[in-house]
Amino acid sequence: MKHPKNIIGFRIDGKVMNNLKQRQNRNCKRFMPAVLAIEELIRNGDDCLTIAIDGRTGAGKTTISKYLHEKFGGNLFHMDDFYLQSHQRTKERLKEVGGNVDYERFKREVLDVIERKETVYYRPFNYHTMDFDAEFARDIPPKRLNIIEGTYSLNPYFGDRYDLKIFMDVEYDQQIENVIDREGTSELDDYIDKWIPKTDIYIERMGIQDKCDITIEFSKE
Numbered sequence: 001m002k003h004p005k006n007i008i009g010f011r012i013d014g015k016v017m018n019n020l021k022q023r024q025n026r027n028c029k030r031f032m033p034a035v036l037a038i039e040e041l042i043r044n045g046d047d048c049l050t051i052a053i054d055g056r057t058g059a060g061k062t063t064i065s066k067y068l069h070e071k072f073g074g075n076l077f078h079m080d081d082f083y084l085q086s087h088q089r090t091k092e093r094l095k096e097v098g099g100n101v102d103y104e105r106f107k108r109e110v111l112d113v114i115e116r117k118e119t120v121y122y123r124p125f126n127y128h129t130m131d132f133d134a135e136f137a138r139d140i141p142p143k144r145l146n147i148i149e150g151t152y153s154l155n156p157y158f159g160d161r162y163d164l165k166i167f168m169d170v171e172y173d174q175q176i177e178n179v180i181d182r183e184g185t186s187e188l189d190d191y192i193d194k195w196i197p198k199t200d201i202y203i204e205r206m207g208i209q210d211k212c213d214i215t216i217e218f219s220k221e
Contacts, residue, residue: 026219031064033214037164038072042145045163048117049074050146054154054208055168057196058178059218064168065149074143075114079150081124082106085131098202101152110148111161117142151199154208167212174218 041049051068053061062078069076082102084093093099102125109122120140123132154165170178179191203209 027063027067030216030219031067034064034068034164034166034216035071037214038068038145041163042072047144048114048142048146049144049163050111050114050148050161051164051166052153052162053147053149053166053168054151054203054212055166056170056175056203057151057191057199058175058182059168059170060178060216061149061151061168064166064216065147069147072145074145074147075120075140076147076149077110077120077140078124079106079148079153080127081122082110083125083127085125097205098152098155098157100198101155103152103155103157107158111158114142114146115161152202154206154211155202156206164214165212167209167215168218169209169215170218174220178218 038049038051041051053065055061065076065078079101082105084100084102088102089100105122110120113120119142121138123134123137125131126133148162154162175196176188176192179196180188183191209215
C-alpha cells in the first residue's frame with residue numbers, strides 16, 4: 001500500500017501538469033496568427049527576417065517570444081538588456097517618450113549588425129547592478145530569423161526595419177494581476193505609478209499598435 005503522502009503528491013503533480021497542458025494549448029491557439037504569419041515569411045520572405053514583439057506591460061511579450069523561438073529557432077533579443085546606464089538617466093532623457101531604453105546602443109549593436117548579416121556582440125544591462133553584465137556578454141552568429149522582444153522595440157528611431165510587427169495587448173485589471181504573478185507586490189506601486197503609464201504614453205503617442213500587422217489579446221480562456 002502506498003504512503004498517503006505519495007498519493008497526495010501524485011495528485012498535486014497531476015493537477016500541475018494538467019494546468020500546464022491547458023496553458024500550452026491556450027497559447028498555441030492564441031499565438032496562431034503569429035505562427036501563420038511567420039510560416040508565410042519563411043516560405044516567401046528574404047534571407048534575413050526580423051520580427052518585433054511590442055506591447056503593454058504584462059501582456060505576454062516574453063511568453064510569445066519564447067514560444068516562437070522554440071518553434072522556429074533563429075535568434076532572440078530582449079529590449080530589457082538595453083536599459084539606460086546610470087550616467088544616461090538625465091532628467092531630459094527620462095522625460096523623453098521611449099527614452100528610458102538605450103535605443104541608440106540597440107540600433108548600433110543589434111539592428112544594424114543584423115542587417116549586415118554579421119555576428120551580434122553585446123553585454124546585457126543588469127537592472128539590479130545598474131551596469132553591464134560582462135560575465136554574460138553575448139556573441140550571437142547571424143541566422144535567418146531574428147525575434148526582437150520588448151517594449152520600445154518599435155520605437156520610430158529604428159525606422160521601418162521589421163518584416164512582421166506584433167502587438168501584445170491586455171486589459172488593465174488583468175495587467176495588474178499579471179504583474180503581481182510575475183513580480184509579486186513589492187514593486188507594484190512602481191509599475192502602477194511609473195512603468196505602466198510610461199509604456200502607455202509611448203504606445204499612444206507613437207501609434208505603436210496601429211503600426212502592427214497583428215494584435216494578440218491576453219486571455220486566460
